[in-house]
Amino acid sequence: MARDGKPTRDKILAESKTLVFENGFSGTSIDQILERTGITKGAFFYHFKTKNALAQALIEEFARDDIGHMQEALQKAGELHSDPLDRLLQFIQEFVDMMSDLTDPPSCLYASYTYEPSQFKPEILEFISETLLTWRKTFEQLLEDVLKEYNAKVEVDIAALANLFTVIFEGSYVVSKALNDPALVSGQLAQLKNYFQLLFEKK
Amino acid sequence: MARDGKPTRDKILAESKTLVFENGFSGTSIDQILERTGITKGAFFYHFKTKNALAQALIEEFARDDIGHMQEALQKAGELHSDPLDRLLQFIQEFVDMMSDLTDPPSCLYASYTYEPSQFKPEILEFISETLLTWRKTFEQLLEDVLKEYNAKVEVDIAALANLFTVIFEGSYVVSKALNDPALVSGQLAQLKNYFQLLFEKK
DNA sequence: AAATTTTTACAAACTAGTTGGTATGTTTAA
DNA sequence: TTAAACATACCAACTAGTTTGTAAAAATTT
Numbered sequence: 482m483a484r485d486g487k488p489t490r491d492k493i494l495a496e497s498k499t500l501v502f503e504n505g506f507s508g509t510s511i512d513q514i515l516e517r518t519g520i521t522k523g524a525f526f527y528h529f530k531t532k533n534a535l536a537q538a539l540i541e542e543f544a545r546d547d548i549g550h551m552q553e554a555l556q557k558a559g560e561l562h563s564d565p566l567d568r569l570l571q572f573i574q575e576f577v578d579m580m581s582d583l584t585d586p587p588s589c590l591y592a593s594y595t596y597e598p599s600q601f602k603p604e605i606l607e608f609i610s611e612t613l614l615t616w617r618k619t620f621e622q623l624l625e626d627v628l629k630e631y632n633a634k635v636e637v638d639i640a641a642l643a644n645l646f647t648v649i650f651e652g653s654y655v656v657s658k659a660l661n662d663p664a665l666v667s668g669q670l671a672q673l674k675n676y677f678q679l680l681f682e683k684k
Numbered sequence: 685m686a687r688d689g690k691p692t693r694d695k696i697l698a699e700s701k702t703l704v705f706e707n708g709f710s711g712t713s714i715d716q717i718l719e720r721t722g723i724t725k726g727a728f729f730y731h732f733k734t735k736n737a738l739a740q741a742l743i744e745e746f747a748r749d750d751i752g753h754m755q756e757a758l759q760k761a762g763e764l765h766s767d768p769l770d771r772l773l774q775f776i777q778e779f780v781d782m783m784s785d786l787t788d789p790p791s792c793l794y795a796s797y798t799y800e801p802s803q804f805k806p807e808i809l810e811f812i813s814e815t816l817l818t819w820r821k822t823f824e825q826l827l828e829d830v831l832k833e834y835n836a837k838v839e840v841d842i843a844a845l846a847n848l849f850t851v852i853f854e855g856s857y858v859v860s861k862a863l864n865d866p867a868l869v870s871g872q873l874a875q876l877k878n879y880f881q882l883l884f885e886k887k
Numbered sequence: 888a889a890a891t892t893t894t895t896a897c898a899a900a901c902t903a904g905t906t907g908g909t910a911t912g913t914t915t916a917a
Numbered sequence: 918t919t920a921a922a923c924a925t926a927c928c929a930a931c932t933a934g935t936t937t938g939t940a941a942a943a944a945t946t947t
Contacts, residue, residue: 484915484922505800508710511907521924522908528922532907592858593799596791597708609862635878641871644859645852648872652855655795656847659812668844669851672879675838679882689896714933724898725934731896735933 490528492518498539502588506536507600536594537605543590544612550579551619565626566681570674572623573646577670583663589654617643631681649673693731695721701742705791709739710803739797740808746793747815753782754822768829769884775826776849776877783873786866792857820846834884852876 496517500509511525511532529535554575562568580587591609594601620643628639653669656662699720703712714728714735732738757778765771783790794812797804823846831842856872859865 486922489922502799503802505708505710505803507708508800508803510905512905522926523912523924524922526908588799589858591862592795595858595861596705596796596799597711598861599706600708600711606862610864613859613862634882637878638871638874641868641875644856644868645872645875648852648855648859649848650855651858652851652853653847655792655798655854655858656816656851658798658801659794659809659816661813665844665847668841669848672844672848675840675883676875676879679837680878692896713931715931726899726936726938727897729934
């Protein structure tokens with residue numbers, strides 16, 4: 482190895498992500514990325530064969546961080562509570578805390594890509610789908626554990642309940658951005674906590 | 685008036701909306717619009733001075749329909765129920781019904797624009813913000829009416845509760861698209877109904 | 888009511904600038 | 918000195934937007 486290319490690659494990824502959230506993916510030109518990073522076209526295409534390869538690297542990094550947060554919260558909730566409902570509520574609380582002092586509205590790359598799907602190779606969209614399904618499965622497990630010791634006061638669809646977490650996350654991001662209200666996100670997640678608190682009663 | 689240009693204009697708007705949901709706004713070229721509509725550049729720029737003027741017309745039409753649905757549901761809920769909680773639940777049920785037999789995942793232009801904000805003039809983004817606030821105000825009114833006759837079982841933030849409707853709508857659109865599951869939307873709105881049913885008890 | 892003028896609603900061809908991507912070099916560190 | 922990590926210059930295709938022209942309907946005049 483000659484010079485270390487990782488700082489350059491990381492810089493491309495970081496600045497690209499910011500740009501994609503501002504302009505969308507197809508609205509982000511490679512020239513813009515070069516401007517922000519201070520590198521040249523040769524450097525860019527050394528690290529990424531095509532613009533779509535950048536898209537793929539971006540979403541993979543985003544998903545890695547995302548799933549990382551999920552597992553951290555899962556572990557913390559498991560450590561703090563043995564009761565399955567407390568664990569579920571703590572899991573949500575972890576994200577309420579995480580989102581409680583944002584200075585800017587957050588953005589999700591899944592949503593960004595989902596609203597211009599034709600720009601990406603099918604495998605990228607499938608990867609997003611699979612990542613969201615990972616979230617759902619995790620949440621389904623948490624819910625099933627709850628249902629062993631709790632009854633639901635109204636009839637519930639477990640899959641729908643499990644999706645609700647991601648739905649509120651994605652939705653609160655959109656609305657938070659549209660209203661320029663970063664604090665909105667944690668407030669919405671708190672509603673989900675309320676819902677579960679109201680829904681389940683000890684057997 | 686000479687020849688009637690309205691059919692042409694409407695065709696541009698309809699095809700453009702479809703294209704924007706496929707490619708994003710900046711990913712949609714005017715040439716693509718011309719291909720789909722079968723018109724020429726002269727015709728396009730006769731009806732819309734700039735591409736951004738199209739963006740504005742698109743969002744205004746979308747918001748008009750959107751607010752229209754809101755008022756329809758509001759009226760119907762008001763006709764069917766005098767009890768404020770029943771009215772609130774019926775209001776949501778109207779949208780559950782509306783979304784219950786989708787064949788494709790739906791899309792929202794607010795979210796689409798929000799994830800490439802730099803492409804639009806500030807007034808367009810403000811217009812989106814104001815439209816979402818209209819939703820919130822309507823929902824706040826419904827909730828306040830409920831709280832006159834009902835108590836909330838847990839402490840609630842009315843603004844957060846009012847936002848939750850839009851949040852679940854936007855979020856379910858994103859997740860529905862990402863998972864290619866059109867049925868998901870109505871299932872998520874049903875959760876919101878559950879929440880309110882559990883939350884309020886007669887004074 | 889017939890002839891003329893004006894306006895609307897387009898069509899076709901063009902332009903200046905931008906796009907993603909490439910070909911060919913140069914630098915740098917092991 | 919060799920391969921990795923860039924830099925420079927370039928290109929064909931595409932971009933939004935413009936220019937110029939024209940058919941037809943509506944408005945105005947005769």
